[in-house]
Amino acid sequence: MKAKPEPWLHLVPRSLIRNHQLSSVDEVSARFDLSVWRRLFRGGPDDSWLARLMLKVRVAAYSEQASMWMDDEFFARVGHDLRGELATMLAGVHYLLRYQKDLGPAPRDMLERVRGAGERLKRLLDEFDNSIWLRADASRPMSIARCDAGELVRRAAVQLEGTAAARGVQISFEAEPDGVPTVEGDPELLRVALEYVLGFAILRSRDRPVQVRVSSADGMPVVTFIDEAGPVPPEPLARLLEPFGERAAIPADPVAPRRRERLGLGLAIARGILDAHGGGLTVEPSSGRTDGGAPASVADLSATGLRFTCFLGGVGRDSPTQLA
Incomplete structure (x- = not known):
């Protein structure tokens, strides 16, 4: 390439x-x-x-x-x-x-x-x-260590416990029974990236669940976040991972509409961190399926929320979005 x-x-x-x-x-x-x-x-x-x-x-x-x-x-x-x-x-x-x-x-x-x-x-x-x-810049100083993807997700969730509780969001976890490969990367930066994505899903999901799935693809750990907060129109969805693009998908606070919990950069930062690790971040409408399969019928085509897929990559790997 x-x-x-x-x-x-x-x-x-x-x-x-x-x-x-x-x-x-x-x-x-x-x-x-x-x-x-x-x-x-x-x-x-x-x-x-x-x-x-x-x-x-x-x-x-x-x-x-x-x-x-x-x-x-x-x-x-x-x-x-x-x-x-x-x-x-x-x-x-x-x-x-x-x-x-x-x-x-x-x-x-x-x-x-x-x-x-x-x-x-x-x-x-x-x-x-x-x-x-x-x-994204892989030449920036990073503290590289062998990371467990499941532990990174748990640490991110702990940081967001208060926010999830305040919004009535129940987070469920699922992992492959055979385990997930570890990843070479900066544990703190990878946690921050996962926290921004999970935090976004929580902010969208007042009184709704958020599913977290830890799996692997091509020997690379993959973390998927699925919310049920409703669909996002195609145009804002296409800009969701750009700086300030996420603002269009976060509903206003009913008590304080002008209150900002985020600057609107979190998803773009997460993408930059994952790209620098040889991974990537994608977002697509979710029909509620957690197995990554195609909808079984026309009725399944109606999106119930968003699916974020975080490829954790590994320092020295090519980004899956570049290899595509």
Whole structure:
């Protein structure tokens, strides 16, 4: 499979490349040898022109990498500063609620609302921090370890117990009896990806169940989330995994319609993390079947919800969406 061209590749004149393709930083780095470039541009410009072209491409490649590093540094610094201010505010609220015994009902209710807003803001900041994964990049530092897919799902579900209970959502689990292959990856990042997908299903599913199935395909762990929160029209469904695309599929809170539990980036972040692990994320209408089979009749074609399929992949593997 041919690699996708880098954004700076336009700096290399196409008319001189002939039948060769420079499609990645690694390829260019391997060809930073004047003799190689003479053969590449046989019958073309002189050595001084080739040397300038090599320098231009090298600088462009390094600038692209530096830009990605600066993006990561920006998110890390802004998130850290905002989180510090929020922690100070919440500490004051917690102190008043715990030790100010003479608070009346109205002030206490207001402080509880501020505390709730602060906890939601913490989750939004987590989403902001993780938005560096909107652009999948396997070269970002990851703590690689052997991961058990079932354990990752359980850890994600524990983080969402409170949200599920508050919305009356019952989560059921199913796993293959013969076990599921483990995966090489960053356990925390994979948990975050699964948590965003499961969290989205929970937010859609007030007083409805969410099914979780852990299985394998082609030696790769696969986690499937199925909700029964109703269908999503084709146009919003096609954009669901894009940044802010998920907002169209989450019903407004009946008590506080303007309240946001998510920025709208979670599914796109999950896709970026899974892609960086050589996996992927897909979404499709669900007819309620958990075996992945086709509908048995025309009546089964009516979607009752959404089915999210998380391919956990493994560091060093090609994404199943790329191989398709």
